[in-house]
Amino acid sequence: MNDGSIYEEAALLLEKHREFFVNCSVIEKKGYGVWPRAREIIEFIKAMNFKRIGLAFCSGFQREAKMLSEIFKEHGIELIGVMCKTGGTDKSVAGIPEECKLKPGHFEAHCNPIAQALVLNKEETEFNIILGLCVGHDSLFMKYSEALCTTLVTKDRVTGHNPVAALYLKDSYMKSKLGL
Known part of the structure; x- marks a missing residue:
């Protein structure tokens, strides 16, 4: 262009x-x-002199969120974390059909990326980190976050959260998984 x-x-x-x-x-x-990406983020936060850091994370990454919080604490950085299921509202309330639940007929909290962003906005975070939010949920989180964001982990349940692996293996092991 x-x-x-x-x-x-x-x-x-x-x-x-x-x-x-x-x-x-x-x-x-x-x-x-x-440096690994986590260290780059730490050093960037320090360089920018940010004090209030948000962490929007997937419930499947609670362990990793805790580990990250411990690492950040060692660097004198406090994280304000919000898990994706915040609000605890059933998927059906959000208009998600029962057959789209992992266990139809049972309560299943829906991810709430907009609420995650609004909570961190209310906390007046200066910079937000995304840890494993679902495709699309990450987009909604970024749209409604008032602070700029970065991604530490991109969720990919098939590749151990390493989505580029599917690209490297597109002509072999991942061909059928990519619908090719």
């Missing part, structure tokens, strides 16, 4: 986020090939 106005607008918007953008590159350079 050669529409110069898009790049002019992007430059103006970038100016509003200059410190954030520069620190992204500073952290990339310092940790390139050395």
Whole structure:
């Protein structure tokens, strides 16, 4: 696309986020090939001097959320965590058909990514981390989060939460799983 106005607008918007953008590159350079993503996030938070960090996590990642919280605590960073099932409302209340439940006929709390975002907004978090939210739920969380977000873990139940593995194996083991 050669529409110069898009790049002019992007430059103006970038100016509003200059410190954030520069620190992204500073952290990339310092940790390139050395730090795991969790450490990059920690160092970025420190570079930005953020104090209130939100964690939107999937109920299936409670153990990982606890581990992350412990690591962050060692770095003097406090996490404000909100699990996806917050509110404890049955899927049927959200309009999800009974046959789409994992156990039809039983109570099953629906994920509530908008509520997760609203809780963290109310807590006035400065930066939010996504840990394993479902496809689409992550999108809704990001849409309603007032703070900028990053993703630590992308959920993929088939690849051990390593979705790029399916791309690497598209011509072999994952071919049928990708519908090819």
